[in-house]
Amino acid sequence: MGSCIICGTSVDGHICDVHEEDAVFEFRGDSPEQLTPGRYYRGSVDGFAEFGVFVDIGDEVTGLLHQSELDSRLESLDWQPGDTVYVRVTNVRDNGNVDLSWSIRQADEEFRGVLIDDPDEDHELLPEETDESTETADESTSADDEAAEASGSDETDETTTETADRQTTGSVRTGSDSGATVGSVGDTESTPETEAAGTDGPVDETRADREPEPPTVDVDDLDDWIGETVRVTGEIVVARQTSGPTVFELRDGTGTVDCAAFVEAGVRAYPSVGEDAVVEIDGEVRERRGDLQVETEELTLLEDDERGRVLEGIEAAIRSRARPEEIEPLVADEAVAAESETIADVVEEIRRAVMEDRPVIVRHSATADGYVGGAAIERAVLPLVRERHDRDDAEYHYIDRRPIEGDVYGLDDATTDVTRMLSDRERHDEKLPLLVFAAAGGTEESADGFELLDVYDVPRIVIDTVVEPAIADVVETALAPTAEATTIATADGTTRGPTATALAATVAAHVATDVRDDLVHLPAVSYWGTIPDAYAEAAADAGFDETAIDEIREAIALGAYYQSYEDKRELVTDLLFGEQDATAEDVRGLASHVSEQFRENVDVAVATAEANLERRTVDGTTIGVLDLEQFTHGYDFPPATLLLDELYRRLGEELDAIVGLGADELHVRSEHSVDVRELASSADQAVEGADLEALSTRSHRIEFLAGQRESVREAVLDALAASL
Missing domain, CATH: 3.90.1640 (inorganic pyrophosphatase (n-terminal core))
Structure with missing residues (x-):
């Protein structure tokens, strides 16, 4: 029997079922069937395809990380073949294909343990168990443990448990002077003795009594604080749960940053904190795949006057900059x-x-x-x-x-x-x-x-x-x-x-x-x-x-x-x-x-249109009518709208308007004010069943039923002449 490296529970090996997803494994097998679905593995990029990335898990097995499993676009990845990546095995198919998903944790230290998955062993191994150079150190550690056990001390188990608690517990405090706990990472019931995350004694009631506060830093200045613990204050605009940590996207008056809070894989941290919450977050600034991220150590919920002041400050800062x-x-x-x-x-x-x-x-x-x-x-x-x-x-x-x-x-x-x-x-x-x-x-x-x-x-x-x-x-x-x-x-x-x-x-x-x-x-x-x-x-x-x-x-x-x-x-x-x-x-x-091509096509189309333009005079108003079905190429340049514009620019002095008549729509061009909605309404009353409707008053286009084309033509010309 052994102890789980995370919680200390007695297990056959070094990891319990509950915390298996909190560790990353190095695969020593040679067959896909030897992989354990649900585990996270360290792999290396093998190559790219249009639909995803092939990742080598160990030396003998390759899996597919499909593009739909990535947290960014495939083309934005800056990976190179051979780069180390961390993935989760989601499925091993009957044909030996291995399906992978993305892990937001992309370094050994972001997991809570590193183990070796060797199918030839009856349980997972610690890295030092395969390294002969550490045998002496292991023997010394074992001797110390045996001595402690012989003296009846539970110090080893207590230390292991305390470490796990510090990694999995984080309190949500209000911004009031009382420092009362709103909720914990796992939303468990808190007591005065357990309010403060990672401490053994009672909670200090005021911030001044706690450890020195980290410097408050604007999001826009976090580049200068990588590797340091800082405080950021702002509004949570997105709270999302990943397969690893909970990620809070925090916005202040200078920008936004992701703040990752980890309980255990896939478990919601700070469940009482959601979008629109105003918070202070203390944590270490790290760089993750080219973007900054704050590793949340403590989150304080601001309410009432404090909340209002922060929101007012954010709005004022953004407005001032924008x-x-x-x-x-x-x-x-x-x-x-x-x-x-x-x-x-x-x-x-x-x-x-x-x-x-x-x-x-x-x-x-x-x-x-x-x-x-x-x-x-x-x-x-x-x-x-x-x-x-x-x-x-x-x-x-x-x-x-x-x-x-x-x-x-x-x-x-x-x-x-x-x-x-x-x-x-x-x-x-x-x-x-x-x-x-x-x-x-x-x-x-x-x-x-x-x-x-x-x-x-x-x-x-x-x-x-x-x-x-x-x-x-x-x-x-x-x-x-x-x-x-x-x-x-x-x-x-x-x-x-x-x-x-x-x-x-x-x-x-x-x-x-x-x-x-x-x-x-x-x-x-x-x-x-x-x-x-x-x-x-x-x-x-x-x-x-x-x-x-x-x-x-x-x-x-x-x-x-x-x-x-x-x-x-x-x-x-x-x-x-x-x-x-x-x-x-x-x-x-x-x-x-390019314009040479434009001019050649337009000149030919306009010449054809001019030669076939019918001029109608109604009550002293001259209207040009062009049958677009008969005298234009419907799917060639120029389109009807551009052709009619050019035609009217050339003939506008001698015509009051031009109407282009298509199969089931018509276009009006005129320097006079023409309301195509009124035009469509007047013509629609004159032609039963034409269903005339203005499609755009900006481009002066009207739609109608093709079966009433000739009747629509006459009705529109009469209505147009009356309006000019």
Whole structure:
């Protein structure tokens, strides 16, 4: 008989069944069947596959650590073949395949014992039992034990038990002067004699009577305290149970850090402490796979006034760091300047998300305005993410840009986002993201999508040229120029309002001030037709003349069409900014080449459309009608929306409006104010069973039943002529 190395219980060997998962084993066998499922083993990386990592357990047996068992993305692992890793055997299949799971403990000292699993022995061995150099020391220890036993002393067993208690017990104290225990790690009943974890006598009633307090350190400064015991104070934002310790994610005003508390494998530490609790945690700062972690030694729960003061301090610190002092538009644009307070709100929300390790997802329309506005936000967030995270894939993990087909954020888009974010939360413990919409989501047709996000309390920001009241009511922050805002002058004497990019680029310039110079030409890129003077001059000062801006815009529009659901981050970056330290001339070279393809395709399509455009005059109003089914290639560039835009820019002086008629939808282009909802309603009353419905008031698109196509055509033309 022997004693369990953790609790001292008499067992055949050195580990009891209860604490078997607290030890790590070195495998000395040569067959998978000799492994014990449920145990943790020390192994080495053998190789990688698309679906996981092969790990050698001992010299003769290899198991698979599937990617679904990892606590991070497979591509983010910095392992090399031969690296030591720690895994748990979950299953040995009949065919000899070994299934493994991940262990958060990745060093011998993080386990509570190291044993050797040798199938040739009748029990597990201690490492020294296979090392001849320690035999003398073992004999000396045995002699001491025998002497103690002969004298009737229980000192050895008591010491073993006390050590186990210190490792498995930790009290949760309130922040009151009484120091009363709220609960223990295992939620067991406490007494005055056992309140203090790891002590033999009664609890000291005040903190001043206990051991000297460790220094209080901000999370952002923990890099300087690795290996030291410190105190961190903040709010628990996530409490999760792993197969090893309980991990509390603590947030203060400077950042977040994981605090690991260990009872025994898979057992909840401090069960009375959950999310939203405000605590002080004392523990040693360690580095785990490139991230900092505090090994919790004592946790104090703060309540009442102390809790309130900490939360107020966190909020004040985050707001101070996240909110810009003032907003300086990229150019003298009164319409943008009028939105300074809302711009500051948007900047604060984006910067807070980065500080709180919340992914920022930019959703934008697959148009030039959408891509450029989305790229501006991405350009600003990327350096903040890189600065905050050491992981190689952080820039793809914490900032993502996802185009949507039109300018409406529908239920299909929202369902995709919800499915993805819940999966990332479950598999990778990610926070729910902040969604930022650029040149999309501003009309009430997006309300259903936003309401689905609201079910999960996903924060939402919309940056668009128009944000209707139905959307402003269901998102946290909405940024759009007001209808009364002064517009900016152009060279031809007209005025134009700000694009979504003009707003988004201003936001981006304050999210990361270092990228401001990279962004000044972007608003000019987003304007089709005549560019407002101030933005054209700003672009020219940055080295981009009008021709260069036109080429970049056309290149972006062409790239946006192909694989429109992909962000094409690297291509868009090259087209807008070029490689690092690139000049305006470098950027223009690539854009010029791509824009040639744009111009060739658009010129042919426009010439065909002009030749087949039907002109209808109704009550003195001239409307051009293009049959998109007959005179465009439905699946070739340019898309109908872009073709109609270009056609109206060329013919707008001689036409009051253009209608593009597809199989079951139509598009309206006009400089006159056209309310497509009223247009659809009027036509729907005139055609029974057509089921006309406005799909987007921003892009002026109406859907109908294909069987009523000809009747819809006439009804819409009559209603449109009456409204102009």
